[in-house]
Amino acid sequence: MATRISKTPQSPTQKADKKRIEVLKAAGKCFRKTGFHQTSMQQICAETGLGPGAVYRYFTGKEAIIEAMVEDERRQTRAMLIQMRDAESIQQALSNTTRLFAERYRAGGDASLMTEVYAEGMRSKRVGTVLRKIEAEWIMGLTNLLRIAQARGQMDASLDAAQTALFLTGMWDGMVIRQHFHAHDDQHALPAFFEMMIARLLTRESKPEKPGKAAAATQANTAAPANEAREPAEAADLRQLSLI
Structure with a gap:
């Protein structure tokens, strides 16, 4: 005798999420066809195959969608x-x-x-x-x-x-x-x-003019502090990015 494999029953939350996604897909299809303002909630209900009461259970209107x-x-x-x-x-x-x-x-x-x-x-x-x-x-x-x-x-x-x-x-x-x-x-x-x-x-980097001796000396004196300042800035950016 063949063994019947029973499906795991969906919880009420899972069923609600599935219906909600179906409404969003149907609404998206309507919006693509006729635009947001030309689409009525009745059209969205017809596209989903659900009654108005069922659709409004998940969304209060088009703006909520x-x-x-x-x-x-x-x-x-x-x-x-x-x-x-x-x-x-x-x-x-x-x-x-x-x-x-x-x-x-x-x-x-x-x-x-x-x-x-x-x-x-x-x-x-x-x-x-x-x-x-x-x-x-x-x-x-x-x-x-x-x-x-x-x-x-x-x-x-x-x-x-x-x-x-x-x-x-x-x-x-x-x-x-x-x-x-x-x-x-x-x-x-x-x-x-x-x-x-x-x-x-x-x-792309612009080609700078060749600096004179004085400018070269100034660059040499300021290079180290600039590099030191860059490291904490990079660390801060990495910390911010880790929050994403």
């Missing part, structure tokens, strides 16, 4: 920062991140969903507050990584790390939107070009 999507984005960005921290070099970390952004938003209309979420964050104070928190965490984490790379000599030390973090993030956001409108092109060409340009940006 957007907030949950933003929180999911927060978890993913934290995971991405940890991956970047564990890379062999900043160049490798940024190269991997470029590919991750490209692959994540290439299919399924996620680029359009991303723009819907950010647009709503500009309209809604409630959603905007959550988005700004995620943005601050992401930029701080990336800035710390860049500063550590500068201290290790892996990156042009003359660049402002915080502004570079903002610039890189803007490049990645722009890349995922551009590849949506150029989907017929080689899907690897644009990310590869971005990788190359980022590497050039971070390693």
Whole structure:
């Protein structure tokens, strides 16, 4: 006689989490099709196959659904920062991140969903507050990584790390939107070009004028204190990064 393998029963919390994820997926599908404001809660209910009462049990409305999507984005960005921290070099970390952004938003209309979420964050104070928190965490984490790379000599030390973090993030956001409108092109060409340009940006150093004897002496006298000051700064950045 065949032995029946019984499935482990799900707890009420696990069932609720599963339903919640199903509602988020259905809502995301609707938002991609018609946009956030054109989508009604009735459409989301129809997409899930659940009644309004069941959907409202998990989310009070569309704004709450957007907030949950933003929180999911927060978890993913934290995971991405940890991956970047564990890379062999900043160049490798940024190269991997470029590919991750490209692959994540290439299919399924996620680029359009991303723009819907950010647009709503500009309209809604409630959603905007959550988005700004995620943005601050992401930029701080990336800035710390860049500063550590500068201290290790892996990156042009003359660049402002915080502004570079903002610039890189803007490049990645722009890349995922551009590849949506150029989907017929080689899907690897644009990310590869971005990788190359980022590497050039971070390693480019201007050629200084040859210092005279007096300037050379001044540099020799100030080199040791500068190096000593850099070590505690790097240690502080590492401590901050460990909190991520």
